[in-house]
Amino acid sequence: MHTHSAHRRAAALLVATLCSSPLVAQETRAGAATPPSGRGSLGVHLQVTEPKAEFAANTNNGFGIGGYVMRALDGHRLLNLRGDVSLVSYANSRRRLPLAGTGGLIQLDLRTSSNIVSVVAGPQLLGPTGPFMPYATALGGFSVFWTESAVEGSQNTNTPFASTTNATDAVWAYGGAVGSYILVHTGTNPVRLDLGARFLRHDDVRYLTADRVRQAFDNNRPVNPVRGRADFITYYLGVNVIAF
Structure with a gap:
């Protein structure tokens, strides 16, 4: 038994x-x-910037777009190299002007925009695997601040016939970013929401503000750029696609 x-x-x-x-x-x-991240991924996002310290005293929030490429550096795909590029506009103005010699019959638009392009790169460390994945990134590179004015006919939007760069400066930029990926689509190329914030510091830069542009226009004199430190936080929301 x-x-x-x-x-x-x-x-x-x-x-x-x-x-x-x-x-x-x-x-x-x-x-x-289904590793925590593929060997390479691409991201694109909308951005809102918040100026800090003395930059906040001279400018308002900016709005723009950005994108990045990320490549895994280790077998577990938790340590990655990330490269970012972004374009932000922090001041815009439009003024209606009569064309001289036309008795006011021909009206022109004078448009002035102040912008920042940033190109930065650095290591990105991913958190635990899952549908919600936090990350932290250290970044360094450069930014270009520039202001441009253009004249166009009042009925010829975005077709200027004359333009001038009023001020431009390229400076080193460094900082970091924190955020998280939220998985929204699985498959061959998973898609994740990308929500985060990035801080960039610029120690000594020349840039124009809306007030300096207005003063130059009202007094018919050359613009006088501000010079100093320019720090800002960029809040962004976008998507990340694991490409390969």
């Missing part, structure tokens, strides 16, 4: 082991196919 009972238990254990082995292998393969 005891021998037959032992044989039945051994047979049951063998069947259970054979049935569970394919499931374990399948789970292992599935886990390997």
Whole structure:
């Protein structure tokens, strides 16, 4: 009796082991196919900037777009190299002017815009694997601040016939970013929401403000740029696609 009972238990254990082995292998393969991040991914996002310190005393919030490329540096794909580029406009104005010699019959639009392009790169460390994945990034590179004025006909929007760069300066930029990826689509190329904030510091830069532009226009004199430190936080929301 005891021998037959032992044989039945051994047979049951063998069947259970054979049935569970394919499931374990399948789970292992599935886990390997969905790493925390692919070897490379692309991202694009909308941005809102918040000026800080003395830059906040001279400018308002900016709005723009940005994009980045990310490449894994280790086998676990938690340490990555990230390169960012962004364009932000922090001041815009429009003034209606009569064309001289036309008795006011021809009206022109004088448009002035102040912008910042930033190109930065650095290591990005991803957090635990899952549908919600935090990250932190250290960044360094450069930014270009410039202000441009253009004249166009009042009915010829975005087709200027004359333009001038009023001020421009390129400076080193450094800082970091924190954020999180939220998985919204699985498959061959998973898609994640990308929500985060980035801080960039610029120690010594020449830039124009809306007030300096207005003063130059009202007094018919050359513009006088502000010079000093320009720091700002960029809040962004976009998507990240694992490309390969």
